[in-house]
Amino acid sequence: MGQRKRIGILTSGGDCAGLNAAIRAVVRCARTYDWEVWGISQATQGLMERPPKALLLSIDDVDRTLTMGGTILGTTNKGDPFAFKMPDGRVCDRSQDIINGYHQLGLDALIGIGGDGSLAILHRIATEGNIPFIGIPKTIDNDVGITERSIGFDTAVNIATEALDRLHFTAASHNRVMVLEVMGRDAGHIALNAGIAGGAHVIVIPEIPYRLQNICKTIQGRQQRGQHYSIVIVSEAVCTENGEHITKMQQFGECRLGGIGQYLADKIGDCTGAETRVTVLGHTQRGGISSPLDRLLASSFGVAAVEAIARGEFDRMVTWQHREVITVPIEEAIKTYCAVDPNDTLVTTARGLGICLGD
Numbered sequence: 363m364g365q366r367k368r369i370g371i372l373t374s375g376g377d378c379a380g381l382n383a384a385i386r387a388v389v390r391c392a393r394t395y396d397w398e399v400w401g402i403s404q405a406t407q408g409l410m411e412r413p414p415k416a417l418l419l420s421i422d423d424v425d426r427t428l429t430m431g432g433t434i435l436g437t438t439n440k441g442d443p444f445a446f447k448m449p450d451g452r453v454c455d456r457s458q459d460i461i462n463g464y465h466q467l468g469l470d471a472l473i474g475i476g477g478d479g480s481l482a483i484l485h486r487i488a489t490e491g492n493i494p495f496i497g498i499p500k501t502i503d504n505d506v507g508i509t510e511r512s513i514g515f516d517t518a519v520n521i522a523t524e525a526l527d528r529l530h531f532t533a534a535s536h537n538r539v540m541v542l543e544v545m546g547r548d549a550g551h552i553a554l555n556a557g558i559a560g561g562a563h564v565i566v567i568p569e570i571p572y573r574l575q576n577i578c579k580t581i582q583g584r585q586q587r588g589q590h591y592s593i594v595i596v597s598e599a600v601c602t603e604n605g606e607h608i609t610k611m612q613q614f615g616e617c618r619l620g621g622i623g624q625y626l627a628d629k630i631g632d633c634t635g636a637e638t639r640v641t642v643l644g645h646t647q648r649g650g651i652s653s654p655l656d657r658l659l660a661s662s663f664g665v666a667a668v669e670a671i672a673r674g675e676f677d678r679m680v681t682w683q684h685r686e687v688i689t690v691p692i693e694e695a696i697k698t699y700c701a702v703d704p705n706d707t708l709v710t711t712a713r714g715l716g717i718c719l720g721d
C-alpha cells in the first residue's frame with residue numbers, strides 16, 4: 363500500500379435506483395486513501411473499446427448524484443462477452459479484449475456493480491485475467507444469493523406499493539378488480555413485499571403455484587361481503603395455468619417476460635363477472651429517485667468495497683446480513699439463487715393477514 367492506486371468501476375446489467383449512490387460512495391471513500399477512481403463506460407463494453415472508454419471521476423463529478431436514478435456510467439444487459447454477437451453476425455469470445463482493456467488502463471482493482479448474471483461474468487473474467495475484483499450486488503429483483511438486500515430493490519418496492527395505494531381508491535370507486543403486474547424476473551420478492559405493504563387482497567408469485575379458482579373465491583368472498591373491488595398483484599414470471607410463461611418479443615430478437623397480468627385479469631373477469639383493469643408497472647420500478655434505504659445500502663456497499671480493496675481482499679462480494687455489511691466469496695453468492703422461500707416470514711405474514719396467495 364502507500365502507493366496511489368487506480369480503481370476501475372463499472373455498472374453492468376439492468377439499471378436501478380441507487381447505482382449512482384454506490385459510485386459516489388466508492389469515489390468518496392477512495393478519496394480518503396488518495397486513490398483514483400476510473401469510471402468505465404457502458405459495462406464491459408467500455409473495456410472492449412480502443413482506447414478503453416473510461417473517465418477519471420472526481421469528488422465533484424459525483425457531487426449531485428446521491429439521489430439520481432440510472433447510472434452515470436451507462437450499462438447494458440445484453441451481450442455475454444464470452445459469446446459476443448458481432449455486427450456481422452459472428453459470435454466471438456471477447457473476454458480477452460476486456461482483460462487487455464483493463465490492463466491498458468493501468469488499473470489495480472475493479473469494482474463491478476451488477477446482478478447475479480453480471481457478477482458471474484465479471485467473476486469469470488477476473489479469474490481468467492488475474493484481475494483483483496470486488497462485486498457489489500444490485501437488482502430490483504433482489505435475487506442475488508447470500509445478501510438480504512441488493513441495491514434498487516427497496517426503491518422498486520416503494521414504487522409498486524405507491525401504485526397499489528393509488529389503485530385502491532380508483533378500484534373502490536368503480537367496483538373493479540385491479541391487477542398490478544410487477545417485475546422481478548423469476549423471483550416474487552417485489553410482489554410479495556409491495557403486496558403486503560400495499561394491502562393487496564391477492565398476491566401471486568412464481569414460487570407458490572396458484573389455482574385460478576382460489577383467486578376467484580377470494581374475490582367472490584369479498585363481493586359477497588359487499589366489497590366489490592379487489593386488488594391483485596402478480597409477478598411477471600408467474601405462469602399460466604398450463605405452466606407456460608407469457609413473454610413478449612422485443613426489438614433485436616430479445617424475449618422478455620410480460621403479459622401475465624392481462625391473462626389473470628381476463629380469467630378473473632370471466633369467472634367472477636367483475637370488471638377488471640390491468641396496470642403494468644414496467645421500468646418505472648427501475649427509475650426515479652432512490653429511496654433512503656437504497657441510498658444507505660449503496661453508500662455502505664461502496665465504502666465496504668473500497669475498504670475490502672484496502673485490506674487486499676479480492677474475489678469477494680459485499681453483502682448485507684443481519685444489519686451488517688460484510689464480504690463473502692463471490693463464488694458462493696453467484697451459485698445461490700435467492701427466490702422467495704415459501705416458508706419465508708413474509709409469506710407467513712401474508713397468510714396471517716388473510717391475503718390469498720393462490721394456493
Ligand code: F6P
Nearest residue numbers: 376439502503545546547618619
Ligand atoms: O433484472 C431486472 C429486470 O428489470 C427484470 O425485473 C425484468 O424482467 C428485466 O430486467 C427487464 O429487462 P429489460 O430492461 O431488458 O426490458
